[in-house]
Amino acid sequence: MIIDSTKENIKKAAEEIIAGGIVAFPTENVYGLGADGLNPTAVAKIFEAKQRPTFNPLILHIASRDQLKELVSIENDKVYNLINAFWPGPLTIVLPKKDIVPDIVTAGNTTVAVRMPQHPIAKALIEACGRPIAAPSANQFGFLSPTTAAHVEKQLSNKVNIILDGGKSDVGVESTIVEVTNDGVFLLRHGGISLEQLKDVCDFVEVRDTNIDKPNAPGQLFQHYAPSIPLKFISEINEAEIKGRRLGGLFLKENNSEIEFEQVEFLSKAGDMREAATNLFSHLHNLENNNLDLILVEPIEEKGLGIAIMDRLVKATNRYK
Numbered sequence: 001m002i003i004d005s006t007k008e009n010i011k012k013a014a015e016e017i018i019a020g021g022i023v024a025f026p027t028e029n030v031y032g033l034g035a036d037g038l039n040p041t042a043v044a045k046i047f048e049a050k051q052r053p054t055f056n057p058l059i060l061h062i063a064s065r066d067q068l069k070e071l072v073s074i075e076n077d078k079v080y081n082l083i084n085a086f087w088p089g090p091l092t093i094v095l096p097k098k099d100i101v102p103d104i105v106t107a108g109n110t111t112v113a114v115r116m117p118q119h120p121i122a123k124a125l126i127e128a129c130g131r132p133i134a135a136p137s138a139n140q141f142g143f144l145s146p147t148t149a150a151h152v153e154k155q156l157s158n159k160v161n162i163i164l165d166g167g168k169s170d171v172g173v174e175s176t177i178v179e180v181t182n183d184g185v186f187l188l189r190h191g192g193i194s195l196e197q198l199k200d201v202c203d204f205v206e207v208r209d210t211n212i213d214k215p216n217a218p219g220q221l222f223q224h225y226a227p228s229i230p231l232k233f234i235s236e237i238n239e240a241e242i243k244g245r246r247l248g249g250l251f252l253k254e255n256n257s258e259i260e261f262e263q264v265e266f267l268s269k270a271g272d273m274r275e276a277a278t279n280l281f282s283h284l285h286n287l288e289n290n291n292l293d294l295i296l297v298e299p300i301e302e303k304g305l306g307i308a309i310m311d312r313l314v315k316a317t318n319r320y321k
């Protein structure tokens, strides 16, 4: 059930988490499905609700730097440069874990992913719990990420009793994930902090291949973020594929095609990439709700946040290849 994020309801949600339950809550990136990150049985409920493979590890959400020190060892000053620049905010950092972190959170890895969200409701919830919250995006594994409480309800209404409403997530794509080792800073997932922003803070950032079929590092799946109806790049379709079909179109700022669409959505009429990222999943949710046969999407220029947007679109279209 969707409930307003009043003080009382945040307390109620925290009690549910402390008691070993799961709760959906807003972050500035996407909505998360949270459980007590130090309680393996509670964390198992997340995997079950999402039907997520357990080899795919979770992010721990924290509200203070003291919490970070309980969870990870920090051997490298670059970590502080990143934290000072981007926390609280859309950056997740993968670091060597301490024993207190359960294996189910890290899928047996010796590292754990940690982030400090900026969203006031996420922050209040973590503080009220007094422990880290393990949370993936609050959607069925492999499908569209939620950027409103209603999106969560659409996919998980029978799996989660409490959905805290925090309006629309304003970043709209997931956090950027970096792993910091003594060899450098490695980008594992493009997201709300762009590569350029990272490079302003760290002199060396290496991008790992984030679009592979059988990832050796998790979080790099080939197919992901897909709407429940087929999605294809407009540049890759032929006439036979679209003939007589109910089509949706997703464009950045204008539709220059001659194709006839039932429904067209624009990510940002001003061509602003921040606005485009905010709207990406919500427009795909709108299109997926409307009984179309196929959604055609225009490729986005891979610059700044455009890299994170294209990463999601490529993975979503891969499902329908």
Ligand code: TXA
Pocket: 027, 029, 030, 031, 032, 033, 056, 057, 058, 059, 092, 094, 106, 109, 111, 112, 113, 115, 135, 136, 137, 138, 173, 174, 175, 177, 188, 217, 218, 219, 220
């Ligand atoms: O914006 C976000 O980060 C959202 C909100 C809810 O915080 N969360 C999110 O979680 O996107 P999820 O589970 O959908 O994605 C987490 C990614 C996964 O792809 C996982 O493989 C990667 O983080 N990951 C987690 N722990 C890792 C580790 N130790 N090493 C490498 N990748 C890791």
Ligand code: MG
Pocket: 136, 137, 145
């Ligand atoms: Mg996800």
